[in-house]
Amino acid sequence: MPISRRQLLRSGAYAASLPLLNSVRPAFAAPAPADAWTHGLSLFGEVKYPSNFSHFDYVNPSAPKGGVVRLTSIGTYDNFNIVVAGVKGAIGSINQIYEALTVSALDEVSTQYGLLAEAISYPADFSSVTYRLRHEAKWHDGKPVTPEDVIFSLNAFKKYHPFYSAYYRHVTTVEKVGERDVKFTFDAPGNRELPQIVGQLVVLPKHYWEGTDASGKVRDIGATTLEPPLASGPYKIKSFVPGRSIVLERVKDYWGREIAVNVGRDNFDELRYEYFRDTTVALEAFKGDQIDWRSENSAKNWATAYDFPAVKEKRVVLEEFANRTMGIMQAFVFNIRRDKFKDPRVRRAMNYAFDFEEMNRQIFFGQYTRIASYFEGTELASSGLPSERELKILETVRDQVPPEVFTAAYTNPVGGSSENVRSNLREGLRLLKSAGYEIKERKLVDSRTGAPFELELLAYDPNFERVLLFFKPSLERMGMTVTVRTVDATQYENRLRSWDFDVVVNSWPESLSPGNEQREFWGSQAADMPGSRNLIGIKDAAIDKLIERVIFATDREDLVAATKALDRVLLWHNFVVPQWTYGKTRTARWDRFGRPAEMPKYGMSAFPDIWWFDAEKAGKTGRRS
Known part of the structure; x- marks a missing residue:
């Protein structure tokens, strides 16, 4: 199944996700009639929402706009160019500035609706797919999103990013076939997922990347950069401190604010991301009300670290969200x-x-x-x-x-x-x-060569050392010589890319x-x-x-x-x-946000996408905006 746009944007660093449970067993999608246009795609049958739907059921269409939310990212960054692999990019923190041809519905299984595209057409044998772009889709500089942008984006990802090169390798040609139409042709018929896979292509502005920066230098789509990129999404980069923080601001004249798939979403005026190299420091920042929301991946922390006054006073809310998607x-x-x-x-x-x-x-x-x-x-x-x-x-x-x-x-x-x-x-x-x-002299050796059995357990998160160190003595009881090594995230990524590891x-x-x-x-x-x-x-x-x-x-x-x-x-x-x-996502938040009465079945917490700032709640926690 195509991975969600957000997962794709994080996949260069080997995206991971928590497991989700689902027992739905709907039928496969029936092929669309040849040349028919549709507003959505599903692998499992008919889409839930009709072509004239006004908003997703799981959003509050009247959600207020405003306020600031402060979030964390672990590690650092040195790049804003999502096309370049193998570097520590700010991808997880800036994915709200980018858009794809389609967007996933959070209350349906494997279903996507048009975002930059308003309509989709594919033949009964799935040998190709054509996307028709919305006439109103615009970049933040006011220029329209064009088929040329889509073609440029696919070629850039295939050329410079190994993951995307593999992900899109079944696309043999991409071509403009109408004023706003772009057609993807596949290497063979019958692959039911390919129309959705190309629908998740993140589209980049060709004219921007082929233009010059403030110094007059021609931009290079294959190089790293800390120049805030041009995009088309609901947010843009307002400010940043390299490697330490990024502030995104809501685009007030965002082209897509009134289309159905966006109503009730992207409600905060600002999203502020603080980068921490140490998860313990990030937790303390949350407890000190420097961060508003965190997902807790540590069972130990969940059991022992949230016994502080703000929790007892109910100014901080602890909540688990069921994982049903994966x-x-x-x-x-x-x-x-x-x-x-x-x-x-x-x-x-x-x-x-x-x-x-x-x-x-x-x-x-x-x-x-x-x-x-x-x-x-x-x-x-x-x-x-x-x-x-x-x-x-x-x-x-x-x-x-x-x-x-x-x-x-x-x-x-x-x-x-x-x-x-x-x-x-x-x-x-x-x-x-x-x-x-x-075993010779209490050491495990190869009986054919006499070489000792040595291995290295490699990690990049210091908090995971306790797991590796727990495993180490058991391996040593079998006579293995075991080293535990923790390196920084960039070195870790480079070692994985060059296959320079024993066990990770x-x-x-x-x-x-x-x-x-x-x-x-x-x-x-x-x-x-x-x-x-x-x-x-x-x-x-x-x-x-x-x-x-x-x-x-x-x-x-x-x-x-x-x-x-x-x-x-x-x-x-x-x-x-x-x-x-663990079948749930553990979250902690300062109680200053509102959310829809009924959360999406396949959206986990869906934060901050469909939440909003609640000024009344915020006042009770000591914050006004």
């Missing part, structure tokens, strides 16, 4: 490009060394559950033995996949007691011995309709592509075949079966040591 695989990830991790028995042995139950008790206050699927939290997660429909798919690759796929349900080892830990350690050592390793922690978000992104996650072509999300380095013909089976599924039931088949094969290769998940 599943996830978060894990310790092996770089199987390295010889020591090529044997799945070695990788499985390290799973036996991981005592999740004790870690959950000691570090996470028992808040998490163990992940046992690459699609954890969705109906797409495999369990038990394969169904009849799954077996028909798996039979096509029987001789190319682990035999356990057909005979056993995948499970993770269970720790939590001294007896279980000892049993797991014995089994881990047995696997290592069968893979050609032995990563997560892959999964939509309710997996598809083309699976090639980017696990496909052979992505394994050697710098910047791709195939961090593991998987090159497997059977997995490639199953990915294509997912992408070209014929109906919802077929998609579910194909995805479960792919899940089983990935699991039984033991490419990762699965970690943990």
Whole structure:
């Protein structure tokens, strides 16, 4: 399934998302009649909203405009150009200034409506799609958004950004076919997701990037810059301190403020982002009323760090929002490009060394559950033995996949007691011995070469060190020599891009309709592509075949079966040591904001998009604007 625009804008830094649960099983979309124009696209059937709808149901169309919200970003930045990969960009903080051809509805599954585009047309075989731009769509300098801008943007992303190059690689041509019409032609028919994927293209102004800056120098779309870029969205950059803060201001004459998909959204006059290198400092800033809102990713903090006066006085609100949109695989990830991790028995042995139950008790206050699927939290997660429909798919690759796929349900080892830990350690050592390793002088060595088994656990977040340090002694009990190293975010990103790591922690978000992104996650072509999300380095013909089976599924039931088949094969290769998940997003906010009475089913907190500043509430917390 196409990833949301916001996820795409963050994907250059290996976007991660928390798992969401959903049991909806609607039918696939019926192909549109040839040459018919529509205002929205859905993978699952008819769109909810008619062409003349006035606003989404989950917004307050009368929401007041005004006020300031102060938010955090972790790390730093040195670039405003979202086309350039491999640098620490301010992408997460400035995504409100950009727009795509379409926007996702937060109360429907896999459904998009026109934003910069007013209409969409595609043939019954999905071999192409044509987008018609809104005549009123304007850049912040007043010039119209044109098909030439769309063509320029696609070509720039494909040329300079490895992730987007892969994401849009099935687009063979993009051309202007009318005054406001732009047509994307695909490399093959039948790929139902491609019309939506290109609809999420972020559009950039051709005339701006081919022009000159204030110094007279011609801009370079392939280079980093801290010049505030021209865009078309509801906000623009007002001010910034490089690497430390960014202030966005609402564009008062924004072209799209009255179109249906935007009514009730983007209500704050200013969005202020403060950058913190340390999450502990960011938390203290929130407690000191320097920040208005935060999402809490630490179970320890959620259990212990919010016992301060403003919470007791109800000036600060703690609230959890259910995640219903996605599943996830978060894990310790092996770089199987390295010889020591090529044997799945070695990788499985390290799973036996991981005592999740004790870690959950000691570090996470028992808040998490163990992940046992690459699609954890969705109906797409495999369990038990394969169904009849799954077996028909798996039979096509029987001789190319682990035999356990057909005979056993995948499970993770269970720790939590001294007896279980000892049993797991014995089994881990047995696997290592069968893979050609032995213990000599209390060290694990390759019995063929005598080389010690050494590995580095690499991270960029100092707060995650406690997890790595918890795992380290268990690996050392198996005789491994283990180093834990934390580097800054830029160095970490560069090491991942060059595949210079042993083991890292990563997560892959999964939509309710997996598809083309699976090639980017696990496909052979992505394994050697710098910047791709195939961090593991998987090159497997059977997995490639199953990915294509997912992408070209014929109906919802077929998609579910194909995805479960792919899940089983990935699991039984033991490419990762699965970690943990939590079915909600934890948030804390100073109580100075309003929100719609009924929140969108698939929007999590949807903050700050559909919230607004409530002056009356704010006065009670000691702030007026």
